[in-house]
Amino acid sequence: MTDTAINKKVRVRFAPSPTGGLHLGGVRTVLFNYLFAKQHGGDFIVRIEDTDQTRFVEGAEDYILETLAWCGLVPDESPLHGGPFAPYRQSERKPMYKEYADRLLAEGKAYYAFDTAEELDAKRKEISNFQYSHATRGLMKNSLTLTIDETEHLLNSGAPYVIRILLPENQEVTFTDLIRGEITFNTNQVDDKVLLKADGMPTYHLAVVVDDYKMQITHAFRGEEWLPSAPVHVLLWKYLFGLENMPQWAHLPLILKPDGNGKLSKRDGDRLGFPTFALDWVDPKTNEVTIGFRERGFLPEAFVNMLAALGWNDGTGQEVFSLEELVAKFSIDRVHKGGAKFDYEKAKWYNQEWLKHLPVSRYAGLVKALFEKQNIAIDDNKGFERVLELIKERCVLLNDFVEQSSFFFKQPDTIDIASIKPKWDEKKNLFFVELLRAYELSTLWEAADLEVEFKESAAAHQLKPGELMLPFRIMLVGGKFGPGVFEIAEILGKAETVSRIKNVLGMLE
RNA sequence: GGAGCGUUGGUAAAUCGGUUAAUACACCUCCCUUUCACGGAGGAAUGACGGGUUCGACUCCCGUACGCUCUACCA
Numbered sequence: 140m141t142d143t144a145i146n147k148k149v150r151v152r153f154a155p156s157p158t159g160g161l162h163l164g165g166v167r168t169v170l171f172n173y174l175f176a177k178q179h180g181g182d183f184i185v186r187i188e189d190t191d192q193t194r195f196v197e198g199a200e201d202y203i204l205e206t207l208a209w210c211g212l213v214p215d216e217s218p219l220h221g222g223p224f225a226p227y228r229q230s231e232r233k234p235m236y237k238e239y240a241d242r243l244l245a246e247g248k249a250y251y252a253f254d255t256a257e258e259l260d261a262k263r264k265e266i267s268n269f270q271y272s273h274a275t276r277g278l279m280k281n282s283l284t285l286t287i288d289e290t291e292h293l294l295n296s297g298a299p300y301v302i303r304i305l306l307p308e309n310q311e312v313t314f315t316d317l318i319r320g321e322i323t324f325n326t327n328q329v330d331d332k333v334l335l336k337a338d339g340m341p342t343y344h345l346a347v348v349v350d351d352y353k354m355q356i357t358h359a360f361r362g363e364e365w366l367p368s369a370p371v372h373v374l375l376w377k378y379l380f381g382l383e384n385m386p387q388w389a390h391l392p393l394i395l396k397p398d399g400n401g402k403l404s405k406r407d408g409d410r411l412g413f414p415t416f417a418l419d420w421v422d423p424k425t426n427e428v429t430i431g432f433r434e435r436g437f438l439p440e441a442f443v444n445m446l447a448a449l450g451w452n453d454g455t456g457q458e459v460f461s462l463e464e465l466v467a468k469f470s471i472d473r474v475h476k477g478g479a480k481f482d483y484e485k486a487k488w489y490n491q492e493w494l495k496h497l498p499v500s501r502y503a504g505l506v507k508a509l510f511e512k513q514n515i516a517i518d519d520n521k522g523f524e525r526v527l528e529l530i531k532e533r534c535v536l537l538n539d540f541v542e543q544s545s546f547f548f549k550q551p552d553t554i555d556i557a558s559i560k561p562k563w564d565e566k567k568n569l570f571f572v573e574l575l576r577a578y579e580l581s582t583l584w585e586a587a588d589l590e591v592e593f594k595e596s597a598a599a600h601q602l603k604p605g606e607l608m609l610p611f612r613i614m615l616v617g618g619k620f621g622p623g624v625f626e627i628a629e630i631l632g633k634a635e636t637v638s639r640i641k642n643v644l645g646m647l648e
Numbered sequence: 649g650g651a652g653c654g655u656u657g658g659u660a661a662a663u664c665g666g667u668u669a670a671u672a673c674a675c676c677u678c679c680c681u682u683u684c685a686c687g688g689a690g691g692a693a694u695g696a697c698g699g700g701u702u703c704g705a706c707u708c709c710c711g712u713a714c715g716c717u718c719u720a721c722c723a
Contacts, residue, residue, distance in 0.1 A: 156723050191722055256721080268649055270719070301721050319653070328651045329719090336721040343723050367652055367718040390653085393716075397659080400715060448672095452661065456671050475654095475661085478716070482659050485673045495686085533685040543684085605682035612683055620684040 149181025151358050153214075154347065156188040157199035160420030160429055161206050162405060163481065164362060164394045167446045171391060172360050173212045174447070174469035181357070185217035186350060187228045190340045197423045200228075206417045210439050211462055224354045229346050236341035239349050239379055240302045240334050248378050249334060251300045252281040253293055270330040273308045302335040304344075304371060312370040317358075317389035317471050324370040332371050344368060348375040351386055359386040363478070364402075366390050389471055392450050393478040403481050405429055413483040417442060432486075436509075436536030438502060441490035448489075450475045459492050491535045499527040506540045513541055515548050526630065529622045543621065547630060550639070551617025556646055558619065559610045563647055570600045570607060571614075575640050584633050586625040593625070614643040 151172045155165060176183040185207070187200055204219050216222025226232055243249035252271075254262075258280065263269045276283055281303070282290040294300065310326040334345040341349070351359060369388060376385040396407040408415035409429070418431035432442050444460055453460075453468045460468065494502070503524050507517050517523045530543045545551075574596050581592065593611070597604045612624045615636065621627060628636045 154723090158723075188723065194722065252721090259720090268719080270650085299721090303721095322652075324652070333721050338721080340721085342721070347723095362717090363653070364717050365723090369652090392654085395716080402716080448660075450660095454662065456662070458660095458672060477654050479661090480659060482673065485660065488673055491686095530685090532687090603682085608682050616683090618683085622684085623681090624683080 147355075147357050149176055149179040149358060150184060150354065150356050151176045151181065151360060152184040152186050152351070152354060152356050154186045154188045154350075154361075155203050156191065156194065157196055157203065158191075158194045159196050159199055159422070160405070160416040160418075161203050162415045163403060163417075163446065163449075166206060166210065166417055166442075167394065167449060168360060168362060168391055169207060169212050170210070170443060170446050170465075171389075171451070171469070171471075171474070174465050175358060175360070175471060176215075177466045178469055182215040183212070184222070184224070184354060184356070185214040185220075185227065186354065187218055187230075188343060188346060189228055189230045190336075190342065190346055192230075192338070192340070202418065202420060209418060209433060210443050212443075229341070229350065232346075232350065233340060235353070236335065236345055236349055237339065240341070240345060243304065243334070243378060244302060246378070247305065249302050249304050250282045250331075251290060251294065252279065252303045252331075252333075253285075253298055253300050254280050255299075271303065272330045273306065273327055276303075276305075276331055299337040301333045301337055303331040304334055304374065306331055306371075306374065312373050314369065314373050314385075314388060316366075317387055318392075318474050319390065319476055322366070322369070324367075326370065326374075329368075329370050332368065334375075344371050344375065348372055348379065352376075352380045352384065356386045358389065360389045360391055363390045363393050389474070392475050394449055395478045395480045397480050397482060402478075411483070413486075436538040437486075437490050438493045438497070438537070440497065441486075441493040444493065445486045445489040449479050449481070459489070459496065487535050494531050494534055494537075499524050499531060502537065503527055505537055509538060509541050510545070510548070513545065515541075515545055517548065522630070529626065529630075533620075533622075546616045546621070547627070550642075553617055554643055554646065555613050555618045556643070559613055559643075559647065562606065563610070566600065566602065567607065567610065568644070568647065570596065570602055571610070571640060571644055573600070575637060575644075578633065578640075579637055581633070584629060586623065586629040589628050590625040610643075611640075614640050 153169045153172050155161060173183050175181075185204070189195055189200075200218065204217065207214065214220055216224060216227060218227040240249060244251070259271075262275070262279070266275065269275060271279065278284075283305075285293070306326045306329055308327065311323055312326060313321060313323045316322050332344050333342050335341055350356075369390070373382070373385065376382055394403045395401060396403045397411065403415060405415050414430045414432045414435050416429050416431045417433060419434045420429040420431065421427070422429070433439070440461065443462055443465070447460060447465050447469070448458060451469065451474050453470075454473060503520070506527060507523065510517055526544050526547050527540060530540065533543055534540050574593065577592055577596060578589070581588070593607070594604050597607055608624060609619065612619065612621070612627075615624060615627050615631065631639070
């Protein structure tokens with residue numbers, strides 16, 4: 140790092156294009172950006188790269204910002220939050236890019252190209268592995284092959300054109316990647332990328348360089364898929380703003396699909412049954428819903444933690460980190476080079492850990508909403524939290540709380556009578572009838588007392604408590620699950636406990 | 649095809665040349681729990697391959713294989 144870089148305020152940006160939901164990989168890129176910025180007391184900027192009008196999707200920008208808000212990764216500057224470098228949408232910055240393309244043109248570092256899509260296609264068919272580069276640009280229709288007059292004429296006649304960068308021949312372009320070290324490309328291997336499209340919009344390549352400069356970005360983190368086009372960006376920096384002002388690059392490893400090979404995609408999630416988006420995403424065109432981690436019952440703390448662990452660790456073996464801890468401990472040189480396969484089981488484990496670590500009051504409201512969705516009203520908040528405390532260790536996702544504890548708030552929907560019946564006899568029936576009487580008369584209603592009474596009664600009937608506990612449990616909860624039976628009975632209260640025993644006794648007759 | 653990047657158990661991964669290669673998830677066995685979990689004890693399972701460098705290599709170098717990404721007027 141140079142001295143100037145040390146003194147400069149750290150500024151990073153996440154630059155998504157609003158073409159749909161934001162997937163795991165995107166959120167992780169945000170996270171690493173955010174952690175780095177906050178660790179250095181810097182700024183985290185969100186810039187919307189909406190230069191491709193054909194792929195623009197309504198609502199995608201809001202969705203992206205909402206995702207960040209849920210994760211707690213709040214930008215310092217964005218189209219929503221504003222900031223000193225506004226506007227933060229590239230479509231609103233359109234005039235700026237043209238100016239730089241013109242400068243490149245004037246300096247002979249870029250040229251006009253008039254080839255139509257059909258002509259390009261034809262060339263691609265004619266020449267295998269065609270690239271618009273040093274080897275082929277002489278064959279094409281551009282200001283390099285046309286005379287000045289011809290070019291002028293085409294321009295004046297309103298013919299559509301693009302502006303392409305003119306890559307130098309056989310030159311080594313080297314830059315340092317914070318994660319991978321020194322990386323070198325030969326310009327002969329790179330093509331003359333389009334900088335400005337026929338509609339006047341810049342491509343990513345021009346826009347990213349211009350905006351990173353104008354927004355004073357010091358560190359640029361992005362997915363590994365950008366590596367092959369990095370030399371174009373480096374060259375653009377050299378031509379336009381000087382290499383000394385170029386941000387430090389870091390190309391993040393990809394998140395891979397759990398089975399097979401390749402980048403994790405939304406499709407993989409659909410196919411394998413796990414979310415790949417943070418929040419539910421509804422495609423505005425097809426109305427197709429893609430499920431999100433939030434709706435699946437993940438806590439944002441767990442989601443962020445899990446994402447951080449995908450490609451980074453602090454070397455100590457610690458796995459559970461709060462966002463604050465991540466900010467403190469994150470380091471770019473501990474980020475892996477290789478991609479990691481996404482493991483949904485492990486993701487769930489993180490949620491389970493967070494469910495255990497966080498006080499239930501932190502998520503009681505969320506669980507309550509889930510209950511209300513099932514038409515189960517919760518009016519006693521304190522009692523509710525007590526129940527959550529009792530069962531939280533058997534829950535992995537927030538939704539599990541409903542399954543695991545709805546019997547506290549309403550009669551079980553189904554009673555697993557089949558598990559009682561085979562071993563049911565008159566002796567047991569008698570025991571429960573008597574237990575019922577004893578419980579109805581009891582003045583104390585605490586788990587310990589109920590258990591003593593239960594066991595004494597069992598002894599009196601010459602029955603093993605073990606044979607009776609399961610039927611009792613099923614009477615109260617409907618199935619073979621849940622916390623200790625007597626604790627359940629205590630919380631349920633006398634009236635409800637008695638009523639449930641009676642109910643099942645009736646079913647067994 | 650080309651270029652770049654990558655490769656430690658099934659998965660995520662520690663190790664920054666030095667005894668039997670951590671740990672977590674998943675799996676198996678057992679204990680605890682007269683339910684389900686949690687928790688505890690244990691088990692099986694790994695350095696792609698081939699060359700170097702070195703007293704010594706998972707670690708450094710070279711090659712091979714394999715994989716990924718890119719190769720759009722998409723980002």
